[in-house]
Amino acid sequence: MIVRPRRLRATPAMRRLVAETRLHPAELVLPMFVREGTSEPMPVTSMPGVVQHSLDSLRRAIAEAAEAGVGGVMLFGVPEHKDAVGSGATDPDGILNVATRAVVAEAGDALVVQTDLCLDEFTDHGHCGVLDAEGRVDNDASLLRYRDMAIAQAESGSQLLGLSGMMDGQVAAVRDALDAAGHPDVPLLGYAAKYASAFYGPFREAVQSSLEGDRRSYQLNPANAREGEREVLLDVEEGADIVMVKPAMSYLDVLAQAAAISPVPVWAYQVSGEYAMIEAAAAHGWIDRERAIAESVLSIKRAGADAVLTYFALELARSLR
């Protein structure tokens, strides 16, 4: 036998030397929830270790993330009052905009403060857009709300807008609105290949979504890979500075393909249900928690992600230091 691949697996030092993929804190983004009207952080039951932050606890947690070298945070607002058009999203005094203003100066250059640009956290029906008279999600009317939401977020100091609503033309509409309002330098993260996934389950608790029904008329069908490619190309054409594939672990093929065709960075989102699965299995003693966390995020990188949004970002960043 001449070829013995095991030679390069024999010692920890050799394995480390020949590793093709490495994790680094700078390419991890921590999603965080901030809740209006609470003075204490509130646990999210289906995501052990994750909380809805108060403004104070958010500030402290962002300082910790910066200290650990995490590359960025993605903020989600949990408003006290929701309505049909998601008024809290465009109100400068809405929780997400208030929180952004509160943390951006403090974060300085230590990490990138990003905001979720989607209406679902703010609407009483829980959809990512506004509804027409028949109760269907109205694409073009929703774009008008996204335009205003983008301006409100940019004016709060958000350093990257995460367009996760999955309306057609959202990247172009938001780019146009920002440019017209004097914010040509605020970059856009287009959630290009965002699938209608069961793995968003715990997130719905985290943002107290009242959604009945599903998002299948705007998020992608899990059966379709080509459609994910098309959405990546469309978002790039419309001016996305970065594109996203989401969820991550069940869509590594889509991610690899996106990485192959995209001229802009490709990120992936290890979502709430992926987090919950690992935590639940580990709590039963069925998997080794730390190894599962590292392996899952490493696999997402290996498939082609330039950065990973993960609720494990802080812990992982600390373990990498």
Ligand code: PBG
């Ligand atoms: C929409 C949005 C969702 C998630 C992030 N942005 C929910 C959805 O589309 O149903 C899910 C993230 C997660 O599950 O961790 N604003």
